[in-house]
Amino acid sequence: MxxxxxxxxxxxxxxxxxxxxxxxxxxxxxQSVHGTFRSAEAEPWYGGFGxxxxxxxxxxxxxxxxxxxxxxxxxxxxxxxxxxxxEIGAPSEAVAGAFNGVFHEDWKHVTxxxxxxxxxxxxxxxxxxxxxxxxxxxxxxxxxxxxPVADCGQDHDLFAMDETGVYFGVRPADNDMCTPDRxxxxxxxxxxxx
Numbered sequence: 001m002x003x004x005x006x007x008x009x010x011x012x013x014x015x016x017x018x019x020x021x022x023x024x025x026x027x028x029x030x031q032s033v034h035g036t037f038r039s040a041e042a043e044p045w046y047g048g049f050g051x052x053x054x055x056x057x058x059x060x061x062x063x064x065x066x067x068x069x070x071x072x073x074x075x076x077x078x079x080x081x082x083x084x085x086x087e088i089g090a091p092s093e094a095v096a097g098a099f100n101g102v103f104h105e106d107w108k109h110v111t112x113x114x115x116x117x118x119x120x121x122x123x124x125x126x127x128x129x130x131x132x133x134x135x136x137x138x139x140x141x142x143x144x145x146x147x148p149v150a151d152c153g154q155d156h157d158l159f160a161m162d163e164t165g166v167y168f169g170v171r172p173a174d175n176d177m178c179t180p181d182r183x184x185x186x187x188x189x190x191x192x193x194x
Contacts, residue, residue, distance in 0.1 A: 024097035025161040030088045031059070037165050037191040042071045049073060052191050054166065061086045061103055066113075076113040077123065080146070081135070083107065084153075092158055094185035098167065101159035105152070110143050111135040145175040152178035158187055165192040 033056045042049040049071050053064040062083030069075040084104035092098040112120065112130040120126050128143035130136050142148040155177045158169035168191070169177075169184025176182055 023162045027088050027091075027099055030099055030101070030159055030161055033161060033166070034058075036194040038194045040190075040192045042068065042073050043189065048077065053194075054191055055083075056086075059085055077119065078113055078125070079111040079135075081107075081109040081111075088159060092183075094183075095158055095160070095169075095187055098158045098160035098169075098187060100180075100183055101157050103155040103157055105149060105154060107137065107139045108142075108146050108149060109135050110138050110146070147176075147178065152176070154178065156180050156183045158184050160187060162190075163193075165190040167191070 035056060037052075037054045037056075039051040039053070042051055044050075045065075046067055048067055048069045050065055050067045051073060053066075055062045060083065063081065065080045066073065067077045067079070069077060082105045084106035086101060086103045089100040089102065092100055110125070110128065110130060111134065112125065112132050114120065115132045117126070120130070124144035128136070128138060128141070130143070136143075138146060139149045142151070146152075156179060157177060158167070160167040167187045167189075170186045170188055171177065171184065172182065177184070
């Protein structure tokens with residue numbers, strides 16, 4: 001089994017967050033959310049660990065996802081950034097209190113944070129034209145499990161919020177949430193208000 005296969009399969013193993021539906025914010029609060037939300041600690045992601053940082057302002061969102069091989073986030077491998085406008089849709093049929101959301105990805109950027117060709121190849125990034133420690137725009141070409149914006153310019157996700165922070169859906173193993181039928185059916189742990 002390659003590291004890339006392990007990375008993709010690991011997303012299916014993430015635990016859903018225990019949350020009480022009546023504690024979740026209404027749709028209008030989600031649509032007007034403003035602020036920065038960060039992982040409280042490293043989370044299991046893609047065969048390693050990762051942190052998520054979301055910023056919301058004026059109907060737009062941005063994600064900075066940083067991946068590492070260790071829970072202390074010292075042996076970092078890559079950083080992924082994306083963002084654009086977002087819309088909150090109907091209540092989720094799968095998760096009480098959560099809503100379906102469309103998070104547009106107007107751009108996708110990757111920064112390679114490890115200079116080890118074997119690990120880069122195992123992550124499926126050897127052919128992405130990345131330069132160590134330099135952010136690269138992969139919006140047109142895609143890279144590894146990230147499709148080009150033209151092929152997948154939106155994430156169909158779950159979205160919920162309570163006083164501790166925001167919640168998103170558990171991503172599928174193939175990372176494909178490009179169409180409404182790929183919307184998750186369970187929530188990830190909270191990303192805490194910063």
